[in-house]
Amino acid sequence: MRFVHNTLPQRVRFASGAAAAGVRAEVERLGARRVMVIAADAERALAEEIAADLPVALRHDEVLMHVPVEVAERARAAAAAHRADVIVSVGGGSTTGLAKAVALTTGLPIVAVPTTYAGSEATDVWGLTENAVKTTGRDPRVLPVAIVYDPSLTLTLPAEMSVASGLNALAHCVDSLWAPQADPINAALAIEGVRALTIGLPEVARDPSGLDGREHALYGAYLAAVAFASAGSGLHHKICHVLGGKYDLPHAQTHAVVLPHVLAFNAPNAPDADRRLAGAFGADTALAGLQALRARLDAPKALRDYGLAEADLPDAVEAILRSVPEGNPTHATGDNLAALIRAAWEGSEPA
Template structure:
């Protein structure tokens, strides 16, 4: 196919990738000219001690209170603590929830973030923030929250539980598919996204069999980096809107919703996006929706919304929230309602 006209902007983020490189986090903080770090550490993530040791006297404050979707009360307490400690940089260690809290603090204080992601969510590569709860529900895009440095150390992910690894990989894959059909997509990002699908789909079964396989873990994290780059450039679409509506209305876990819903959204769009199907044919065959469903089944993920805790009565509301989202196949209420019904039952390709 001919190369069509496009726009692309490179993000001003420094990427540091490799096993063992968490020990360089002090050097990264020093490169930014910062000397008082607020360290945000997810309770489940390893590496907190390495960060503290690497920062030495540059560690001003450690923060552990983190919750999914960044509750505004936690964000304001964390911001006050950072201000009181005179923090001039934030080091976040954890998944999208830790990165999200760092963004909330950076939004208020205008200080840079060094993000150390331990899942595959991709938030570290976007200027997008969100906070939930109370009267001050906020979401938006602001360059102040885009991490200045992202340090990927695959050793931090060898202990990521299977129940997080699989869904989080599907979250990364969702970014790739969105980029392959987004109006803001371009050939550079499509190439990154397709290579991300290749490495994510080949690494995930290896990690499922042997969670401590460092090469496969590095593959997943590299794929997540590519996917996050695609997300940061092309943005999100229908898949993401459905996941957020399910999370917001029903409290379902963000990454879990991606692994259940993605096969259906990909199947819906496949006929309308032949470029996506042909780019991914070497890895996913002729029916990418089915291939994703089979991958999820093969690694033992739940494949219906009912198992995640959704109720059939809530699906009308979710379809209402999502209807008319820009999508290659028009996303009418009826189309989305039917898709949700199939994902609720989860037996499409059985």
């Protein structure tokens, strides 16, 4: 056994009902005096409650999917104008992504308060979109110095969106088993993440107001993100980054739709990953386990339901083919990728 594993330095607080106290403690630990609170308008009331006892210098609410460059530049200018010394982000992946865009050029520390299962808060990956092209990279400056997880903050996330966001987290787990820097440690994290999400997500769908399912799902989402942060972007994420940036598709739903098709594509040539995932799902095969879970969750099924036009498929395949990571278990060609993307677009059974 030979591998190199990178563990990212980060403080994690996990407690239901304790977000405000946790954020206050982290801001005080950093010695910050001028807080920039980033939260979309939909999270305004929640952000105000969490930041009530903080020395807030500005509140910024221009949050958009895939972080357009011009939106990032306006946020950076606002941070500089108000002399912010820390960022508190309250929201999902788009909110965390904007905070990272500011940190990328300013070096400001981030205290992240997630309200979905996106997982961006646990990675050093940033993403920006310009001229319909999403560019991603890694930089230690964008890794939040602390995460404050409060599962009660996810109780207002609708069940349908919770399912899509949770399947996005599950995609982090699956992709981590064959991504470029996959190793036994992030594989162990990923498999435990699958187990936690498989417990939590059906409970969230069954009883969206119950806290137990939310806690399992958020715990699983964190493990998934840590595994992904170490393993890097595999084929699944490369596909979704192209589709999201190029066609402005919703992030979580795109991941939820594409995941079973990538699993079906790679699993035949990744028998160890298939076996371990099957065990985590409690099924005979990884794909059977995933599909059984998706059926219980009434998961998103087709990319055409989220704005991808059939006429866009050839260009999408061409762009994806250019970004396939080396070492993917199944050799990718224009033909087999075209079949994968068409099946995901139609919502047909993965094969």
